[in-house]
Amino acid sequence: MKEGRGRKRSADEAFADDPQFDKIAPDGVVTFILDEGKMTVRVHSAIMKNASPVFAAMLGPHFKEGHALREGGCEIPLPEDDGVVFAWICRVLHCQNDTYSWQPEPKEIVQVLDVAEKYDLSKGILLSVRVWVGHQLEHTDTSDLWSLLLACHRAQDGDSFESISRKLLLSCAESFVQLAADTKDAGRTAYRLAATLEVSRNEVLSKIFWILHVDLPDAIRGYPCRHDENPNPYCMMNVQAGMTLHLHHNDTSRSINQGVDLVLDALSKLCKHTIDCEPCIKYRGAMCRSIHYTCVNIEEKVKGLCLACFDRTSTGKCTNEHGKSLVAPRPVGYT
Missing domain, CATH: 3.30.710.10 (Potassium Channel Kv1.1; Chain A)
Known part of the structure; x- marks a missing residue:
C-alpha cells in the first residue's frame, strides 16, 4: 500500500x-x-x-x-x-x-x-x-443518450436500456459507429451495440424511403380521371407537380423521425394543391390518409433493444425466448 x-x-x-x-x-x-x-x-x-x-x-x-x-x-x-x-x-x-x-x-x-x-x-x-x-431520460441530447445507454448496459437496467435505445433509433441521425468511436475506452460491446442500432435503424429507414420514392409517386400517378377520354388537365398538372415534391430530399443521413417527417411534409404540400375533380379529390384524400397511417404505424412499431437478448444473441434482436440459451456456437479460436 x-x-x-x-x-x-x-x-x-x-x-x-x-x-x-x-x-x-x-x-x-x-x-x-x-x-x-x-x-x-x-x-x-x-x-x-x-x-x-x-x-x-x-x-x-x-x-x-x-x-x-x-x-x-x-x-x-x-x-x-x-x-x-x-x-x-x-x-x-x-x-x-x-x-x-x-x-x-x-x-x-x-x-x-x-x-x-x-x-x-x-x-x-x-x-x-x-x-x-x-x-x-427526458433531458438529454443524442450524445448523452448514447452514454446513458452504455451505462444501462453496465448497470444491467433492462427497462431503461430498451427505452433509451428506442429513443436513439427514433431521434438520432448520427452514425452510431461514430458515436462508439468517440467513446472513451470503447470496447467490443460499444461497437456491437452501435452495429445493432445501425442495422435496426436502416431497416426502418429503408421502408420509409420506399414509401417516399416508390409508393407515394405510384399513388400520385394513380389519379382516377387519367382513364377518361378527356382527363381533367388540372389533375394532370397536379400529378406533375406532386411528383417533384420530395425529389430534393436526397440526404439519407436522417433519423427515423426525420424520415417520417419527409413523407408527411410531402403529403401536406400535396394536399395544398387545389383540384376541382370530385373523384380525384376523394382519391387524393384517401391516398394521403393511407400513407400517413402507414408512416405513423411504422414509427410507433419501432422497438428498443432487449438487454437480455442483446447480451445472449449474435444479432442482438429480441427473440422472446429469454428462458433459453440463445448464443450461437462460435468457431474454434473465436474471440
Missing part, C-alpha cells in the same frame, strides 16, 4: 470538523481523503466492508489500514478518484433515500459506475444508478 494510507488519528483529530459530506457518518471511524485533501468523507467501516470486497480486505487484519482502524480510526487517501462522485456513492450506501437528493449528469453517472467497478461496489449502488438514469 502507498505511504500515508492507514495513518492513526488521535481522538481529537478523529472527530474534527470536516468539509462537505462529513455528515454521512459523523461517528464513523474511516475517513477518505479526496481531491488532494480538499474533501473528506467519513463513513462507517462496517458498511464499506459489507458493500465492497476491496474495502473489506483493505480494512482487514492484513493491511495497515486495518491495523490503524483497530487502534481508533484511519484516513485513506484516494487521490485518483473524483471526490463528489465517490462521496455520493458512500452517501447512498449509508442511506438509500439519499439517492433522490442528487441528479447527476450522464457523465457523472458513468463516473459513478467507473468508481463502483474499481472498488467492487456495483451491487450496492445499481438501484441508485437506475433512478439517476431515469431522471435523465
Whole structure:
C-alpha cells in the first residue's frame, strides 16, 4: 500500500470538523481523503466492508489500514478518484433515500459506475444508478443518450436500456459507429451495440424511403380521371407537380423521425394543391390518409433493444425466448 494510507488519528483529530459530506457518518471511524485533501468523507467501516470486497480486505487484519482502524480510526487517501462522485456513492450506501437528493449528469453517472467497478461496489449502488438514469431520460441530447445507454448496459437496467435505445433509433441521425468511436475506452460491446442500432435503424429507414420514392409517386400517378377520354388537365398538372415534391430530399443521413417527417411534409404540400375533380379529390384524400397511417404505424412499431437478448444473441434482436440459451456456437479460436 502507498505511504500515508492507514495513518492513526488521535481522538481529537478523529472527530474534527470536516468539509462537505462529513455528515454521512459523523461517528464513523474511516475517513477518505479526496481531491488532494480538499474533501473528506467519513463513513462507517462496517458498511464499506459489507458493500465492497476491496474495502473489506483493505480494512482487514492484513493491511495497515486495518491495523490503524483497530487502534481508533484511519484516513485513506484516494487521490485518483473524483471526490463528489465517490462521496455520493458512500452517501447512498449509508442511506438509500439519499439517492433522490442528487441528479447527476450522464457523465457523472458513468463516473459513478467507473468508481463502483474499481472498488467492487456495483451491487450496492445499481438501484441508485437506475433512478439517476431515469431522471435523465427526458433531458438529454443524442450524445448523452448514447452514454446513458452504455451505462444501462453496465448497470444491467433492462427497462431503461430498451427505452433509451428506442429513443436513439427514433431521434438520432448520427452514425452510431461514430458515436462508439468517440467513446472513451470503447470496447467490443460499444461497437456491437452501435452495429445493432445501425442495422435496426436502416431497416426502418429503408421502408420509409420506399414509401417516399416508390409508393407515394405510384399513388400520385394513380389519379382516377387519367382513364377518361378527356382527363381533367388540372389533375394532370397536379400529378406533375406532386411528383417533384420530395425529389430534393436526397440526404439519407436522417433519423427515423426525420424520415417520417419527409413523407408527411410531402403529403401536406400535396394536399395544398387545389383540384376541382370530385373523384380525384376523394382519391387524393384517401391516398394521403393511407400513407400517413402507414408512416405513423411504422414509427410507433419501432422497438428498443432487449438487454437480455442483446447480451445472449449474435444479432442482438429480441427473440422472446429469454428462458433459453440463445448464443450461437462460435468457431474454434473465436474471440
